[in-house]
Amino acid sequence: MTTAQKIAEIEAEMMRTQKNKATSYHLGLLKAKLAKLKREMIDSSSKKGGGTQEGFEVSKSGDSRIGMIGFPSVGKSTLLTKLTGVFSKIAAYEFTTLTCIPGVLQHKGAKIQLLDLPGIIEGAKDGKGRGKQVIAVARTCNLILIVLDATRPMVHKKIIERELEGFGIRLNKQPPQIEFKKRDKGGITISRTHDAPRLDDETIKAILREYKINNCDINLKCDATDEDLIDIIEGNRKYIPCLYVMNKIDDITLEELNVLDKIPHYVPISAFLEWNLDELVERIWDYLDLIRIYTKPKGLEPDYNAPVILQRKFSTITDFCNKLHKSMIKDFRYALVWGASVKYNPQKVGKDHQLLDEDIVQIVKKI
Ligand SMILES: Nc1nc2c(ncn2[C@@H]2O[C@H](COP(=O)(O)OP(=O)(O)OP(=O)(O)O)[C@@H](O)[C@H]2O)c(=O)[nH]1
Numbered sequence: 001m002t003t004a005q006k007i008a009e010i011e012a013e014m015m016r017t018q019k020n021k022a023t024s025y026h027l028g029l030l031k032a033k034l035a036k037l038k039r040e041m042i043d044s045s046s047k048k049g050g051g052t053q054e055g056f057e058v059s060k061s062g063d064s065r066i067g068m069i070g071f072p073s074v075g076k077s078t079l080l081t082k083l084t085g086v087f088s089k090i091a092a093y094e095f096t097t098l099t100c101i102p103g104v105l106q107h108k109g110a111k112i113q114l115l116d117l118p119g120i121i122e123g124a125k126d127g128k129g130r131g132k133q134v135i136a137v138a139r140t141c142n143l144i145l146i147v148l149d150a151t152r153p154m155v156h157k158k159i160i161e162r163e164l165e166g167f168g169i170r171l172n173k174q175p176p177q178i179e180f181k182k183r184d185k186g187g188i189t190i191s192r193t194h195d196a197p198r199l200d201d202e203t204i205k206a207i208l209r210e211y212k213i214n215n216c217d218i219n220l221k222c223d224a225t226d227e228d229l230i231d232i233i234e235g236n237r238k239y240i241p242c243l244y245v246m247n248k249i250d251d252i253t254l255e256e257l258n259v260l261d262k263i264p265h266y267v268p269i270s271a272f273l274e275w276n277l278d279e280l281v282e283r284i285w286d287y288l289d290l291i292r293i294y295t296k297p298k299g300l301e302p303d304y305n306a307p308v309i310l311q312r313k314f315s316t317i318t319d320f321c322n323k324l325h326k327s328m329i330k331d332f333r334y335a336l337v338w339g340a341s342v343k344y345n346p347q348k349v350g351k352d353h354q355l356l357d358e359d360i361v362q363i364v365k366k367i
């Protein structure tokens with residue numbers, strides 16, 4: 001039996017199994033088996049050179065990277081051209097785009113790499129078409145735009161989500177708060193610092209047995225599920241924010257548009273007629289969670305035209321220095337900061353100081 005067949009068999013068994021207290025153990029076990037098989041599939045595809053086909057090796061550049069994922073002909077290339085000015089072939093037939101085409105979206109002084117990708121269809125994660133490579137690129141992005149065609153079935157959204165999930169991508173989700181430490185001996189210790197009624201000890205032990213883990217400490221710090229635990233054990237999950245871009249709204253009625261409006265993380269647009277693209281760019285900016293830091297050379301005005309762009313999660317003075325130049329932190333003495341992150345303007349701060357959007361920084365070096 002091939003890995004794909006084994007996966008299909010387990011998925012079928014999961015469909016047959018009713019979800020209740022008595023079967024949660026069995027379902028947890030099936031999910032663990034499934035996760036292992038999917039990992040095998042991903043590993044084998046990357047060994048066979050799955051990610052290295054021509055046109056897919058676009059190197060990272062700029063301050064952040066966005067990937068556009070969607071079915072064929074939903075308007076990804078049209079959107080790339082409108083947002084970045086880069087030409088990517090647009091046509092009414094499916095699979096017009098066959099490689100990865102990068103453009104640069106400039107906003108608030110940031111240079112954001114936007115990737116146009118071939119359309120994916122169902123079964124991508126199982127090796128159909130170029131889907132595997134497309135999703136491998138998606139794993140490297142800071143934001144995913146799932147581009148949908150408002151005139152086509154909304155089940156496409158679910159299908160794409162499932163494809164991405166199968167490749168270890170978790171959309172708009174934080175890593176589950178589960179502490180997991182493997183040990184050499186001592187058996188399995190389970191503690192709970194948060195209620196987690198959906199995941200009982202028996203299921204946890206079954207999953208661990210499936211992974212042949214006999215000694216470890218587990219602490220549940222959130223309302224975890226069996227899938228969360230598997231994600232933590234597998235360890236290679238990518239937690240990526242996602243916007244659902246509903247394109248071609250020029251082709252549907254207002255009533256239809258109102259129904260679509262209920263989808264979370266959603267932006268309606270018409271790429272072709274350039275409707276609502278400003279709103280899309282604003283939402284992209286919010287979801288990327290970037291901040292702008294202005295540099296101030298001694299005795300000069302800050303340079304407001306060329307901010308240093310940092311991810312909000314990584315925005316200490318050290319991060320700022322590293323973004324400017326690798327060796328900068330070696331000569332660092334202290335920094336002067338003006339702006340929202342300090343009480344006095346300017347204030348002398350050290351390497352660990354946390355910066356905020358639109359702060360002004362002057363680095364003072366050792367002499
Ligand atoms: N009505 C309407 N048509 C659009 C819109 N955006 C794109 N299209 C049309 O949709 C068709 C497909 O557009 P593409 O940009 O090639 O779509 P794609 O997603 O890149 O397609 P593939 O590369 O084949 O996956 C073209 O005929 C476009 O003119 C839109 O906002 N409204």
Ligand SMILES: [K+]
Nearest residue numbers: 073091093096
């Ligand atoms: K097309």
Ligand SMILES: [Mg+2]
Nearest residue numbers: 076077096097
């Ligand atoms: Mg295209």
